[in-house]
Amino acid sequence: MDGSPSPTLAAGASAPEIQTHKEALLFIEHLGRALKIIKIYEPNNLIAERQINALYDLTRGVLLRQKEASLLLRQSSLFFNGTRIRFTINSYEIFKFLTQLLKKRGIGLLTFLPGLSREALQLFLLLLGRRASEDASFEVVASELKRLRLDNHIAVEPVSSFDIGGAREADTIRLFFMGISHLKEMFTKFLGGGLPPLTLTRRLMQSIFDHISENEAFLLGLTTVKNFDEYTLNHSMNVCILTIALGRRLGLDKNELAELGISAFFHDYGKMELPKEILDKPGALEADERKIIESHVYRGAEKLFLLKESGMIPVPVGAINVAMEHHVNIDLTGYPTYQKKNTISFFSKIVKVCDVFDALTTPRPYRPHAFRRDQALSIMAADTGVGFDPVILKVFINMMGLFPVGSLVLLDTGEIGIVVENHMDSRLFFRPKVRLVTDRAGAKIMGPVADLTETNPETKRFERSIVKSLDPEEYRINVSDYFLTQGA
């Protein structure tokens, strides 16, 4: 759905490229905002008028200089007049909104041409943005443009079959378990002295990114699968998914995201050779056992180093850093204690956040009762600035929402639901989309997905609101089952 982001253009971008990119960002922000406003306000409303004027002025300026202003949707990217738009964390919401809208209408290319009048632009915004036209197909939009005689100045082309989201939940589930299998295979080969290529792992990261772009919420939901096969394998896959999703929001480009994903994937490699009886010891660890557990960081880093230095596997240095540093706090406390190094890498800071979140929400022999997903975020938020980088943690919390996907919630209707998607706007974090898993009487159901922003048209009150977050273990509800059955 949305593309490889970067708050800054690649190093070496020329001044005109930077200018074009700024203009592109401004254009999508104006267009997105105008479409949102026109959904609510009449065009003669002051706010709407102002927004349409701003978009019109900007578009006219572009048309004077470049003869056209086009927005091209390509798989997971948006291009403005041929320049790929790299979103910033603050423009992510509008970016997502626009790509979703274009996909929904089946529009692959939208072009404004010279001679565009303000009236034509306004009519077009109404055509595209109004709630009444939400289900309009590409053909309807195209014929309406013709009927309204807008097609001389506004052209649309259908989205290519290449760009229609093909990732269904079943595919995503397969990918998830493929990831675990692949990691197991890699670890087995590594430990046996084999040197399997990383090309496949990179492809896996690419697929995870593509699935996140298509349906981030569902993939985040799959991270509720815990302790499948071996804890470390399942955990590493979860961390990998969370990390790529977070890295994408932070503005890493595709190459960086692939490396970040690999780093997260192998971050606990050092645990593979630790004795299971210590890893899974139910009680408190003795000092020497703790030392062994803590050794997994440098053992993993060392192993990855050996693989890299073999010359056969191009392990990214970022992965070695992450293996070494994912238990180091940003104030350099934690473990290991560095002697010479006095910084921790950006990748390590990102992975640490996702690692802790998944660890806290996973039951372990020494802590059979996992924390709720919202609880885990609260615990982490209390450690911001010491354990975690505050900016990265903030972006993570915003990505997960107050009730992260996979949270079990009690609704004021008496129904119980599982959060399946959060809205982008943080003011709607209290109103996610939830799959109803019990009815009002408490009977288990495979209920529909309810959007908690939905209101009763008569009372203008919300249909449902969250009362509180529930502990799935307490109610013996296996949240991941509800995600896994979507692939059935």
Add this chain to the structure above:
Amino acid sequence: METTDSRRNESPAPSREGGRVAEKVHEILSLLARSVSSIKIFSLNHATTRRLVDALWDQLSRFLERHNKLEIGIREYSFFHEDRLVYREEKALKSLPFLLYKDGTKKILFDKGLRREELLDFLLLLKEAFEARQDDLDLVHMLWERDYPHIRCFAPDSFLEAKISLNLETQTPDVDISNLSSGSVELTSEDRSSLMHSLDDGSAFSAEADPALDLESSMAAGDGGARLSHEEDVILKQMLQLNRKTCSEMEMVFLISEILYLETRPQQFSEALGVMDRIHQELIEKGRFDCAAQLLKNSYAAVARLSLEHPSPGSLISQFLDRARSSESFSLVKASVLQNRPRDFQDFFDYIRLLGPEAMLILGEIYDQLKTPSYTAALTEYLQSRVREDPASLLRLAVPSRPALTRTIINILGIQAGEKAAQMLGSFREGWHKAIRLEAVRTLGGAAGEARSRVLADYLDDEDEEVRIAAAKNIRAFQDAILLNKVRDFILEKRFFKKSEQEKRALIDLLGRSRTTESLMLLEDLLKMKSGFRHRAKKTATRLAAAAVLGQVGTPEARNILERGSRRGNRKVRRACKEALRSQYRR
């Protein structure tokens, strides 16, 4: 290459228009393949390649203009367009379809709007993919990373699945769907109470009925609370940029150093040390002397620390440092500098400094082969810093075949105060070209000092008169009795009179500059010297010179000698003494 037969066999009977399009696509794909081959053999800028690429661009852009897109299906050795075989190449090593197929590409699409630069980059990418080892590079992944706006490939996850050999039945958890919709859940009393409470007072999150319209308008304002503040945004951008600038080699240096601090298992420690050895070697080969220097610094620190705590690891790291200072390693360093020819040698000399004086030899060898101004300047700067610690080490670089560098070293030694540096300058007396000896003499004369004078006195014996004169002239005022005796011996030797007037005068001047009682007495001896029959003229000239020098000395003692001289002996000498006295009074 595709044959007419194979096309006939595999394609459905073409309609006339379809056939024409297929022909056109075939032409485009052939040009694509030939362009890539040409880039592989020549380069992108070669005339042959340019011609092919121009033709490809021309055909492809015209096709896209007319048909909006070109979608190609991919099978093992073939390209298909609308189910027609349009291209076939069965030799895997040169087969473009196979190159795409092997990484799981099912389709490739060119869109209208394609730019020439995009196409060129794509061609280079194909060339890179052809040249890479099969396991090193994944074309699908490369295309994904490139993210071309008008060239896309479709490669489904089934490729991954086949490679990863996932067996979903055994490798996915069992979910009992019926269990999800049967049975019931009873709220705990606490949760039930929360629910009741929320119904009573509407305390469920925002249940107090925000009007939907207001909510939407707030959404439309577009300033969701998820936004980062300006400061946070700046911090994030800085982190990203820093991450992009971070030097991976330096990261590796620090990581391996930290691992060695932590690893206590002997075998693993040795392995990690082996990695460090290899990293060190790679850094040198790449010319990354900044990182190599940091590695040495970290290792020195580790030796200092670990030798106390773990004697064995400390000594192993010491051995690593020994290897870094071995002749094999020096040869590698030299080869790297000559090959990489860095613009800035600062890092290199920082590294050399850490290796110690043994590494000095390669500096000269590099100098011999890399006489660039930047290297010479950096070497000079390095030698200037080195001279304070160990002036003798500079002499390792001074050899007759490097006159310019030797001059530089002489000058550096000359600036350095102290006896040691002066002694070093004395070592240029034997086996050196006259110009170098002269340089050493002049440099020694650049500053006063008994040590310098003593070394200069050694040059009074030089085989070359010019050097001897220069030495005599450059010896400043001296008090040293040994030196004076040496000069006296020179003067009193019979061969003194065989010396040229300039040399004799230089030696007599030297006596005058000494101004000691002993030197004045020697001058008086010269003044009083009997002319005799042998070397009469030369002896007279010497006496006259002594008178002139005494006149220049101008002390009361010198005046007394002159006055005594003006009253006795040779007329010429008397006149000279009087003249010398007069000149003193005039002054």
